Amino acid sequence: MTDAQVQGIVFNVQKFSVHDGRGIRTLVFLKGCPLRCRWCSNPESQRPEPEHAFNPTRCLTAQVCGRCLAACPSGALALKDEMILHDRSRCAECFACVRACPSGAQSVYGETMSVGRVLDKVEEDGVFYHRSGGGMTLSGGEPLAQHAFALALLREARRRHVDTAIETCGCYPYERLRQACASLDRLIFDIKSADPARHREHTGADNALILENFSRVCAEFPDLPILVRTPVIPGFNDTEADIRAIRRHIPRRPGIEYELLAYHRMGQPKYGYLGRRYELGDAKPDDRLMERLKEIAR
């Protein structure tokens, strides 16, 4: 099988991003992640397989339409007070309702795509990359959760002279990262907390492997530009001590930058579409605190 034929599950291809690498970029979001960050703005990325979502605000109403009710073979959709209700415990994720729905209220996050198809899509914006120094950034989820697919995407992009970057949480065997770096122009590496217990509590996983992978990649690829990022989450890592502790893990050398990302809740509606609860409902970003933390990060 050639790299172009390798298949994986992608849940979004987003064009014209200017925040995730150099220049104008196309972000390719891969499904699957080993972490379960409580603030995750892409909850649809976490499970590895395609998953059903229902956005009631787009529904034409059962009186006007009702096609999904007739299409569902599992009794997972019902009518209550003239509203469509989705019972996740009965849903077989067959996506018959998605195919029947004319409005996009029933939808599926995740689609099987080949590397060739993804790169064809990415290359539609080639003219912008050449002018801005941009290219393709793999994101997720954790792109290296589907490592065979992600590595084939990076190699094929290299063959097509597309600039490559990857956004990673760093939580997987080091060998995956080592192989990815061979085809990378820039690495974007998240470090969320230096405190093992807090990291486990808020992301579901220990940070030891993440910090070890970061240290190894810095040592083994001294010429690779690396952007370290920390999403600043109220009540989790938003103190000066938290940022200083992370800063101590980042080598001071040319080519390594450190950036803080302000907390936002733009992903919150998607929790509802997936039948999940957003756990940080009351959290609020503090702009003045953020400015102080950015000073420390610098």
Ligand code: SF4
């Ligand atoms: S995905 Fe299939 S089982 Fe689930 S609600 Fe839609 S039609 Fe029913």
Ligand code: SF4
């Ligand atoms: S098929 Fe779509 S638009 Fe029609 S009732 Fe179902 S959710 Fe609403």
